[in-house]
Amino acid sequence: xxxxxxxxxxxxxxxxxxxxxxxxxxxxxxxxxxxxxxxxxxxxxxxxxxxxxxxxxxxxxxxxxxxxxxxxxxxxxxxxxxxxxxxxxxxxxxxxxxxxxxxxxxxxxxxxxxxxxxxxxxxxxxxxxxxxxxxxxxxxxxxxxxxxxxxxxxxxxxxxxxxxxxxxxxxxxxxxxxxxxxxxxxxxxxxxxxxxxxxxxxxxxxxxxxxxxxxxxxxxxxxxxxxxxxxxxxxxxxxxxxxxxxxxxxxxxxxxxxxxxxxxxxxxxxxxxxxxxxxxxxxxxxxxxxxxxxxxxxxxxxxxxxxxxxxxxxxxxxxxxxxxxxxxxxxxxxxxxxxxxxxxxxxxxxxxxxxxxxxxxxxxxxxxxxxxxxxxxxxxxxxxxxxxxxxxxxxxxxxxxxxxxxxxxxxxxxxxxxxxxxxxxxxxxxxxxxxxxxxxxxxxxxxxxxxxxxxxxxxxxxxxxxxxxxxxxxxxxxxxxxxxxxxxxxxxxxxxxxxxxxxxxxxxxxxxxxxxxxxxxxxxxxxxxxxxxxxxxxxxxxxxxxxxxxxxxxxxxxxxxxxxxxxxxxxxxxxxxxxxxxxxxxxxxxxxxxxxxxxxxxxxxxxxxxxxxxxxxxxxxxxxxxxxxxxxxxxxxxxxxxxxxxxxxxxxxxxxxxxxxxxxxxxxxxxxxxxxxxxxxxxxxxxxxxxxxxxxxxxxxxxxxxxxxxxxxxxxxxxxxxxxxxxxxxxxxxxxxxxxxxxxxxxxxxxxxxxxxxxxxxxxxxxxxxxxxxxxxxxxxxxxxxxxxxxxxxxxxxxxxx
Numbered sequence: 001x002x003x004x005x006x007x008x009x010x011x012x013x014x015x016x017x018x019x020x021x022x023x024x025x026x027x028x029x030x031x032x033x034x035x036x037x038x039x040x041x042x043x044x045x046x047x048x049x050x051x052x053x054x055x056x057x058x059x060x061x062x063x064x065x066x067x068x069x070x071x072x073x074x075x076x077x078x079x080x081x082x083x084x085x086x087x088x089x090x091x092x093x094x095x096x097x098x099x100x101x102x103x104x105x106x107x108x109x110x111x112x113x114x115x116x117x118x119x120x121x122x123x124x125x126x127x128x129x130x131x132x133x134x135x136x137x138x139x140x141x142x143x144x145x146x147x148x149x150x151x152x153x154x155x156x157x158x159x160x161x162x163x164x165x166x167x168x169x170x171x172x173x174x175x176x177x178x179x180x181x182x183x184x185x186x187x188x189x190x191x192x193x194x195x196x197x198x199x200x201x202x203x204x205x206x207x208x209x210x211x212x213x214x215x216x217x218x219x220x221x222x223x224x225x226x227x228x229x230x231x232x233x234x235x236x237x238x239x240x241x242x243x244x245x246x247x248x249x250x251x252x253x254x255x256x257x258x259x260x261x262x263x264x265x266x267x268x269x270x271x272x273x274x275x276x277x278x279x280x281x282x283x284x285x286x287x288x289x290x291x292x293x294x295x296x297x298x299x300x301x302x303x304x305x306x307x308x309x310x311x312x313x314x315x316x317x318x319x320x321x322x323x324x325x326x327x328x329x330x331x332x333x334x335x336x337x338x339x340x341x342x343x344x345x346x347x348x349x350x351x352x353x354x355x356x357x358x359x360x361x362x363x364x365x366x367x368x369x370x371x372x373x374x375x376x377x378x379x380x381x382x383x384x385x386x387x388x389x390x391x392x393x394x395x396x397x398x399x400x401x402x403x404x405x406x407x408x409x410x411x412x413x414x415x416x417x418x419x420x421x422x423x424x425x426x427x428x429x430x431x432x433x434x435x436x437x438x439x440x441x442x443x444x445x446x447x448x449x450x451x452x453x454x455x456x457x458x459x460x461x462x463x464x465x466x467x468x469x470x471x472x473x474x475x476x477x478x479x480x481x482x483x484x485x486x487x488x489x490x491x492x493x494x495x496x497x498x499x500x501x502x503x504x505x506x507x508x509x510x511x512x513x514x515x516x517x518x519x520x521x522x523x524x525x526x527x528x529x530x531x532x533x534x535x536x537x538x539x540x541x542x543x544x545x546x547x548x549x550x551x552x553x554x555x556x557x558x559x560x561x562x563x564x565x566x567x568x569x570x571x572x573x574x575x576x577x578x579x580x581x582x583x584x585x586x587x588x589x590x591x592x593x594x595x596x597x598x599x600x601x602x603x604x605x606x607x608x609x610x611x612x613x614x615x616x617x618x619x620x621x622x623x624x625x626x627x628x629x630x631x632x633x634x635x636x637x638x639x640x641x642x643x644x645x646x647x648x649x650x651x652x653x654x655x656x657x658x659x660x661x662x663x664x665x666x667x668x669x670x671x672x673x674x675x676x677x678x679x680x681x682x683x684x685x686x687x688x689x690x691x692x693x694x695x696x697x698x699x700x701x702x703x704x705x706x707x708x709x710x711x712x713x714x715x716x717x718x719x720x721x722x723x724x725x726x727x728x729x730x731x732x733x734x735x736x737x738x739x740x741x742x743x744x745x746x747x748x749x750x751x752x753x754x755x756x757x758x759x760x761x762x763x764x765x766x767x768x769x770x771x772x773x774x775x776x777x778x779x780x781x782x783x784x785x786x787x788x789x790x791x792x793x794x795x796x797x798x799x800x801x802x
Contacts, residue, residue, distance in 0.1 A: 038085040038647040039092035039781055042637065046655025046682060047609040049100025056096050065637070070099040070629060072637060082645055092650055092781065097634060099660070102626035103609050113587055117155075117427070118622040119611045120420035121148040124386075125618040127413035130401055130695040131393035137695075138320065140393060140413070141617070143386045145260070145316045147417055148619040149267055150379050151424050152216075156268040157371060158428035159209040160275040161455060162435045165366035168205035169279070171439045173198065173362035176451030181439075189362070198362045199280050199353035206272050206350065213268035216621045220261045223624035228253045228616070232632040233639070235669070237324050243701050246666040247323035251628045253615045256321045259331055261620035263315040266338040270309050273342075273349035277301045278368040280353040283360050297352050304345050312338060321617055365453050372428075373458045376544050379421045383537070387414040402699035404727060407526045407691040415533040422536045426466070427587075429459035430580035437581075460553040461543035463576035464569070469535045470579070476531045480524055487517040499749035508749060512719075515745075515761045519721040522687065609656050627660060634664035642675045648784040649676045650777055654767060655722060658683040658714075662702075665709060677711035677780035681767035682723035690726075703728055706738060711783045713776040716741040719763045736783075743770050 043055050052061040052073035060076040073096045074081070081093040125144045131137055171177040171184065178188035187195040187204055195204060235248045244250055281298035315334055394410025397403070408415055432455035440452045454460070491513040496504045546557065558569035615625045638649055653661030658680035665678055689697035706712050706728050714726050716739065725739040746759035747770070767773055 038082065038088060038645055039650065039784075040641060040647055041092040041094050041650045041652055041777065042634070043094060043096045044634070044651070044653040044657035044661050045096070045098065045100065046653075046657045049103075050098070052096045052098055055098070056094055061096075064095075066633065069101045070097070070633060072097055072633075092648075092777070097630075097637070099626065099630045099633075102629060103612060103623075113590060115621060115623055116587075117151050117420045117424040118148065118619040120416055120423065121151055122614060122616055122618045122622045123611060124413045124417035124420065126614045126693050126696065127407075127416060128695050129390055129394040129406065129410035129413075130398055130698055130700075131396045132398050133393065133396050136389060136393055136396075140386065140389045141320070142317055143382055143389065144413070144417060144618045145319060146313065147379065147382045147386070147421070149264060149313065149316050150375060150382070151420065151619065152264045152267055152621065153271050154375055154379075154421075154424050154428060156209050156213060156271040157275075157375065158431060159212050160206075160272060161366075161369060161372070161428070161432050161459075163205035163208035164202050164275050165369050166432065166436050166439065166452065166455065168201040169198065169362045169366045170452050172196075172201050174451040177439055197354070197356060198360055199276075199355065199357070201362070202276055202279065202366075203350050203354050206276055209272045209275075210269065210346070213265060213272070216268070217261065217265045220257070220620045224254070224257055224261065224620075227624040227626070227628045228257045230629055230632060231326060231328075232667070233636065234326060243666060243704060244323060244696055245663055245701070249321070249323045249326050251615065251625075251631050251663075251667070252326050253321055253617065253625075253628070255327045255329055255331070256319050257616050257620050259315055259319040259334070260616070260618075262331075262335045262338050263312040263319070264620055266308060266312045266342040269342040269346050270305050270312070273301070273305050273346045274371075275366070275368045276346075276353040277305070277349040279362075279366055280355070280357070280360075282367045283357060294352070294355065294357075301345065301348050301352055304341075304348070308338065308341050308345060311341075321615070365456060369456045372456045373544060373547060376425070376458060376462075376540070380537070380541060380544070383414055383418050383421065386417060387411055390414055398700070400700040402703075404686070404699045405523075405691050406694045406698075408530055410694075412526070412529075412692050415529050418533045418537055419529070422540065425459075425462050425540075426580055427584060429455065429463045430584035432459055433463065433577050434581045434584065437577075454553075456547075457553050458544055458547040460573060460577070461547045462540060463580045464554045464572045465539035465543050466576040466579050467572050468539055469532065472531055472535045473528065476528050480521060480528070483524070484514075484517050484521065487520065488513045491516055498744065502749040504749070512746065512749075512761065515719040515763065519717075519719050519763065522721050526691075613656070613659065627663060630660050631663045631667060634660065635667040638664070638668060638676055639672050642672050647675075648781060650679055650780055651676055652679045652681075652777070653683070654680075655682045655684065655764065658723075659685060659689060659697075662697075662705060666705060670708070673709050675784060676709065677713075677784055678709060679713050679715075679773075679777055679780055680726075681715035681773065682720055682764050683714050683716065683726065684722050684724070686726040687724035688722070699727065702726055711780050712738050713780055714739050714741075715743060715767055715770070715772055715776065717745045717763065718742040719745045719761055722764050736779075740772055740776055743767075743772055 045055060052063075053059050056073065056075050058075040058077075061073045062076050062079050063071045063073050064079070065072040075094065078088075078093050078095075081088055121144065124147075125141055128137060128140050167184075168187070171181075172187050173189045175188075175190045178184050178190060181188075185191055186193055187201050189196050189198075189201075195201060230252075231254075232248070232252055238247060277298055281295070281302060284295045284298055311334070315338070390410050390413055394406070406412075436452055436454050488510065492509050495509050495512045495516070496502075546554065554569040554573045555566070558566045560566075561569070609626075612623045612625055613627050615628060616622050634651075638651070641647070642649065651661045651665065653659070661678060661680065662685060665673060665676060668676065685697055685702060686699070690699060690702065713736075716724050718741075725741065728738045730737055745763070746761050748755035748759045751758065762769070
């Protein structure tokens with residue numbers, strides 16, 4: 001959504017101009033007395049992005065600071081406002097901060113869709129319930145980081161399953177599958193060439209997961225330089241009890257992300273090494289082995305892999321973020337050990353696996369493919385432990401905690417972590433199953449006449465429970481639809497009372513009541529999440545148990561069961577396989593379209609606007625945190641502008657922009673904070689962030705922010721599905737209420753002399769079109785103290801503030 005009254009789909013004007021910074025360079029040399037009269041309105045847009053022209057309502061704009069990714073813009077006629085404050089006595093100078101390209105500008109960012117499970121796991125880290133037990137809180141964060149590590153292993157193992165097991169081990173080792181595939185001929189077992197040995201075919205397949213791991217490392221390292229390495233201003237250590245978002249190091253995760261990146265990269269390479277040496281070691285220590293030095297070498301490689309894996313896990317456990325200062329301490333010893341040791345072990349595993357072994361053939365599935373079951377069990381155990389810790393944290397809240405509807409009673413983090421693991425499992429199973437079907441010519445792997453055994457049974461079992469989960473979700477959606485209808489009927493009388501003296505019509509009343517009822521569905525999201533996560537955990541556990549106990553796929557296990565059960569198992573397995581495949585193809589198609597189409601990329605960017613607000617504290621391969629650039633940009637701009645001009649600022653944030661604005665105000669020094677007023681509209685701070693991230697945006701945190709700045713107004717509508725009140729009642733005599741609303745939406749019920757055309761229901765957009773916006777902005781400016789004349793500051797006010 002945009003922060004102005006302009007529609008989102010309006011094309012930007014063609015004749016905009018770009019600022020050179022020259023007008024601003026002279027603005028810092030204004031007369032001292034003029035500095036007391038100027039006020040600034042700093043606009044911050046919300047999700048979906050917008051253009052400076054739309055935000056400022058003018059086709060001619062200049063960029064004062066920043067770059068093409070994020071920058072500060074003004075109308076061309078206001079570029080020298082600091083020189084001529086007399087032109088702006090009646091209203092503040094509008095200034096726009098555009099940050100949408102941080103999430104949707106580059107076409108390559110569409111590929112971030114493939115990192116969705118990593119982003120979800122990172123969200124779980126920040127959903128920790130507030131608590132007095134700091135050690136327990138650290139345990140919560142440690143479990144989430146370990147869970148994120150398993151997701152990296154799962155992704156690399158999924159590529160190993162396709163490239164090494166299905167392609168290199170099964171298809172290339174069977175004439176019925178490799179026949180007719182010229183691209184596989186030189187490595188097929190029937191060819192009899194140098195590459196046709198099982199270990200060497202696995203070595204060829206290992207290039208895919210190694211390339212993926214290297215790509216993830218490169219993407220993380222590149223974004224690390226662009227985001228986490230942007231050093232904010234140094235500030236003194238905060239006093240005890242300071243909110244986390246006010247800590248100097250909250251938006252500076254350089255060291256923590258570097259440590260996590262090293263550990264996850266090593267874990268990915270060690271996963272590939274395990275897939276290479278384990279089949280050869282199983283052969284050497286089994287009946288087909290011939291003894292000699294090969295088993296010793298295999299156990300040596302296994303021991304080195306295990307030792308480095310333990311070091312990687314240890315690094316993840318110790319990768320806490322430092323909040324009270326800017327931590328730049330390098331960790332060269334561990335980094336060198338993992339980034340040199342893991343490739344060395346990978347090379348040793350490749351040499352060991354590629355050694356010629358007489359009589360070694362590839363039968364069945366790859367032995368290392370059975371690790372999927374163990375990985376699923378480990379993830380389930382970590383999620384269960386995380387849930388226990390979350391419950392204990394929720395039961396020991398701090399003294400100032402105010403429970404205003406914390407999502408899922410503190411279990412939001414474990415639920416979201418489960419969602420990330422489930423999505424990772426679905427993507428893994430879908431890719432493996434679709435690749436097996438493609439190589440098998442459309443036949444179901446494992447059936448009679450099929451040359452392939454197929455992916456591990458646990459992946460098939462997990463896909464088979466998807467129809468049941470979707471059925472439960474459909475049931476939950478049906479319940480919500482029924483509640484929506486009842487709510488709509490109950491609201492009709494209230495809607496008509498909002499418009500007295502009007503001739504009411506059933507259709508118009510129903511339209512407004514439906515908009516209000518639909519906006520309330522946002523508050524029912526925890527119920528759907530609870531249904532999905534409960535069903536996914538129970539059915540996922542059943543799938544693992546079925547795979548272990550049955551020893552085959554659902555249709556194989558139920559082959560001798562009654563006909564109804566056999567038919568049901570076969571239908572669930574087939575439908576689940578197709579649903580998983582369709583989901584993977586839809587995700588790839590969406591990413592491909594977003595890569596080529598800017599409008600589709602902007603739609604994908606909306607998801608990242610919400611999901612990548614938080615720093616990468618759990619998973620280094622998650623999409624980067626744009627707030628680590630946006631929050632310092634805003635705080636630097638406000639600090640330098642007030643220091644140079646002595647003026648007042650209204651920080652005006654819409655939707656996600658209100659979250660960025662609040663985070664930026666938290667980072668200001670008390671002196672600067674006293675010169676800034678906060679105006680939010682369509683604000684999800686309490687409704688979404690306060691419920692899902694209570695340790696950082698809970699009522700107590702928002703109240704402390706309000707008490708520190710004293711000047712905050714929040715506009716909201718009942719028809720807004722995202723924004724809402726912040727519910728901060730005045731705590732001292734004479735203090736103003738933060739919330740202003742609900743604003744009347746639509747502005748008129750029917751046609752009138754003032755409204756000759758039907759007024760639309762605005763919902764989450766066009767707050768600036770409401771007269772209350774200008775009224776509250778004027779009130780906020782009036783509450784800010786007028787400064788005394790001051791001497792001019794040195795330097796320019798434009799480029800130095802970016």
